[in-house]
Amino acid sequence: MGSGIRPARTARSGRTPRLSTNVARPAQPPRSPTTAAPADTGLSRLSLMIRNFAAPTTLITALLFFFGWSHAYWFFDYFGVNSTTLGLTTQDYLMRSQDSLFIPLAASACLFAVYLFCRRMFREHVLPQIGPENRRRLMIASMVVGFALVAAGLLTIVIATPLRMIVGAPGLCMVGGIALIVSAVRSRRTAQASTESAEVASADVLTAGEWGAVFVLVGVGLFWAVADYSAAVGTGRAIEQVETFSEQPSVSVYSDKSLGLAAPGVVELTCPAPDAAYHFRYDGLKLILQSGNQYLLLPASWNRTHGAAFLLPRSDANRIDFFPPEAIPPAHSCG
Template identity: 40%
Template sequence: MAANTTLFTALLYFFGLLYTQVYFAYFRVHYTLLDQSVPEILMRGVNGLLLPLGGVGFACLVVLGVLRVLRAWLSERSWTRVLRVCAPVAAVVGVVLVGSAAFIALDPAPYRDLAGLPGLGLAVGALLLVFAGRRWGWGGGVRLGPWFGVAEWLVTYLLVAFGLFWAAGDYSNGVGVREGARMEASLSSRPTVTVYSARSLNLRAAGVRELVCGEADTAYRYRYTGLKLLLQSGGQYVFVQENWRRSTGTAFVIPRSDALRLEFTPPRTTPPQTC
């Protein structure tokens, strides 16, 4: 339980970290500027892997249910015959999956559209090869000692873990780009933010407007409109233009401080002409 829980937590963190890098790279912001906390990264890992983990869990439950039903309905002789047929099938499928994963690992670029599948293939293929080997009997009946069983499961666990990390890494890239594109498409429907600042922020980008308030005693003399808030994390605000596009858009990383005040209004709200 401890090993599996540790592996599961590491997978969530690994996926969340890579997803964070790819997502903010989509907006050309380096993720280290935001000082993302461990809970934030784990939350992104849970959010991104929720459906894949649910699908894998359901598939495993179906397989285990079918095995339980077959074991209950079939006689001992029929069950042994089924296992005898399954062993070579598992060996062939395992060799194909592991061989395909090794081939893709040599040059993964042409297979970017298969995000996550090579790693899962390696994990499943390793398990199938171990199943086939145990059915046939490793060593041809020669007693290899308890150390062999420990080494066998240790190597199998490492291969499965490697395959899962590989799958999570590939899948995180696809999810990060997809979520970045989704955010870009939905910017117009997000609340409009007006930034008030005690000092000039020199925000220069298409669609971003600076207005200097005339009152000398006002606490926030500079007003900036035409912005959308992307994130606040690690004491930093990340703003983008209302009309942000990946090819030409600009993102602004501004430290959070008492010199700033944010005002949120409904989407497409026209700001007043004066402060």
């Protein structure tokens, strides 16, 4: 016999009902405004537009194509040949772009890494020790230097300033000037906003339109600098190739008809034999390029004073033989 009181059983299941363990919880305090979602700043809206309208793959391909085109244009321009007549393909331009973009990309990456490091060190160790008056002077100096750099870069468009003698200098001046101006404007607006409220100070100090103008100007400056460098590389590669003509294979052109390749150093041989496959042979040539079913040939003694370039169509009526630089083509032989 038990004297304790047992809980009643339910009529249907015969089981003892469990006591509810739910305890009333206090109401949660409203979320602090500081934990709210970040505001939609002008820079974030501009980044979204760029991602939507300019796919990174398409943009990079366009940049490579442009730089390769500039490289090819100035390379063949040194020989007096218009590159559009050669029928270069997109692959040709993309391959040439590697020659002109390697150093600028490596240098840009290194400079950007140095900029980020210096900026962090300046904000953490130098800026806290500068008083408000010195900060204002520093912002004014940054604005003045920035505008001076931008003006110096733009001035080279209409006046032959010494900056034209330095490859890429005008474009880099524009990029550096814009960076200094933006830094000074952001610092000034942040200082003004911090005196009003912390919420305003945390917002982006540049609008979407201002960020768009900054990106356009910086992009133009970078295009300008790298295109200038690409043109210089193209011309430099042409000069190097002419200087190494003696180390390149020699070319002999065979034809069943006279091609009239008249230039200093080019020798025409005639084969009167009726059973000869080709009746004319031309020695003293160097092959520069084969593209678009045509050959670009230069005399081995070519120079810009009295040099000539030959475009020879690729066909069964012509044949090209190659010889090592020190080899002598067979005499009086037309194949």
